[in-house]
Amino acid sequence: MAQFKLPALDPQTVAEVRRSIYPEPFKSRMGDRAKRRLGEACGLTRFGVNLVTLGPGGQSALRHWHTLEDEFVFVLSGEVVLVTDGGEQTLSTGMCAGYPAGKRDAHHFVNRSAKPATYLEIGNRIEGDNAFYPDDDLMWVDDGNGTHGAHKDGRRYA
Amino acid sequence: MAQFKLPALDPQTVAEVRRSIYPEPFKSRMGDRAKRRLGEACGLTRFGVNLVTLGPGGQSALRHWHTLEDEFVFVLSGEVVLVTDGGEQTLSTGMCAGYPAGKRDAHHFVNRSAKPATYLEIGNRIEGDNAFYPDDDLMWVDDGNGTHGAHKDGRRYA
Numbered sequence: 001m002a003q004f005k006l007p008a009l010d011p012q013t014v015a016e017v018r019r020s021i022y023p024e025p026f027k028s029r030m031g032d033r034a035k036r037r038l039g040e041a042c043g044l045t046r047f048g049v050n051l052v053t054l055g056p057g058g059q060s061a062l063r064h065w066h067t068l069e070d071e072f073v074f075v076l077s078g079e080v081v082l083v084t085d086g087g088e089q090t091l092s093t094g095m096c097a098g099y100p101a102g103k104r105d106a107h108h109f110v111n112r113s114a115k116p117a118t119y120l121e122i123g124n125r126i127e128g129d130n131a132f133y134p135d136d137d138l139m140w141v142d143d144g145n146g147t148h149g150a151h152k153d154g155r156r157y158a
Numbered sequence: 159m160a161q162f163k164l165p166a167l168d169p170q171t172v173a174e175v176r177r178s179i180y181p182e183p184f185k186s187r188m189g190d191r192a193k194r195r196l197g198e199a200c201g202l203t204r205f206g207v208n209l210v211t212l213g214p215g216g217q218s219a220l221r222h223w224h225t226l227e228d229e230f231v232f233v234l235s236g237e238v239v240l241v242t243d244g245g246e247q248t249l250s251t252g253m254c255a256g257y258p259a260g261k262r263d264a265h266h267f268v269n270r271s272a273k274p275a276t277y278l279e280i281g282n283r284i285e286g287d288n289a290f291y292p293d294d295d296l297m298w299v300d301d302g303n304g305t306h307g308a309h310k311d312g313r314r315y316a
Contacts, residue, residue: 004247004249004253005244005247006255006256007240007242007255007256007257007263007265008240008247008249008253008254008255009253009254009255009256010252010253011252011253011254012252038230038232038254038256039228039230039256041256042230042254042255042256042257042258043256043258043261044228044230044256044258045228045258045259046205046227046228046259046282046284047204047205047228047230047280047282049230049232049254049256049280069204070197070202070203070204070205072196072197072200072202072205072207072280074196074207074278076234076252082165082166084165086163089162089163089166091162091166094168094169094234095162095166095167095168095169096166096167096169096196096200096207097164097165097166097167097200098164098165098167098196098197098199098200098201098202098207099165099200100200100201100202100203101203101204103201105165107165120232120278122205122207122230122280124204124205124282126204
């Protein structure tokens with residue numbers, strides 16, 4: 001295999017990360033989800049680019065929308081179901097989706113197939129971004145000192 | 159073929175754009191290069207995502223670097239040569255590269271193969287970004303009223 005030096009990068013040389021920022025019980029619902037942080041590996045700071053592998057039953061995230069972050073996803077292999085307020089659409093290799101900041105249409109991917117799917121997810125980095133989760137008792141909000149996860153009534157998750 | 163509705167999108171339904179912001183003689187050097195503006199088609203404003211098809215002999219851009227724009231590219235099919243100050247590296251399907259804003263290492267892709275290559279290019283949108291082109295008599299600079307192309311001695315291109 002070719003050995004690359006930055007700015008070129010072989011994504012397979014970037015470590016897989018399986019952590020989630022969600023508190024339980026939400027974290028476990030993500031299932032078999034691994035991310036390679038390609039943008040960070042290249043030294044980028046203004047937006048993130050992750051190569052995500054989503055196993056059968058896995059979810060990209062809880063269904064959510066962001067106040068200040070544009071997001072874009074591009075399916076590289078396999079098949080995922082995009083769920084939004086408007087319903088479900090099945091996206092296969094080469095299909096994409098984009099979620100403008102501030103658009104109150106919550107979205108996520110679910111892998112309902114029997115095979116892993118891979119996709120790129122891209123989002124701009126910005127201070128003060130909040131995220132809302134219409135299906136779950138969670139919101140990601142700023143208290144003036146940074147963002148944290150809270151119940152819908154405002155109480156922080158521990 | 160499935161008919162998608164936003165936020166999902168089939169890239170093949172987005173019009174190809176072949177224009178270039180460069181003045182001649184630079185514009186013609188891009189060769190067979192077509193872009194589908196996927197991010198814009200989804201309503202995104204904070205970063206751009208283009209699906210680019212680069213024919214044999216085509217170039218992604220003049221070799222350049224940006225002061226305020228992070229850039230990221232991911233090869234979807236075919237093979238391109240990445241040229242930077244450090245030399246040349248050949249990237250095939252699934253390989254990527256990232257160029258942090260302000261890093262003075264000019265870069266571009268050239269297709270030296272006999273087949274088209276496709277890749278995604280992503281960059282954040284930001285006011286006041288300048289671009290510099292070490293191999294050519296061009297710079298993209300701000301005069302306080304927006305950016306324009308200029309010779310290296312500062313004279314505007316007509």
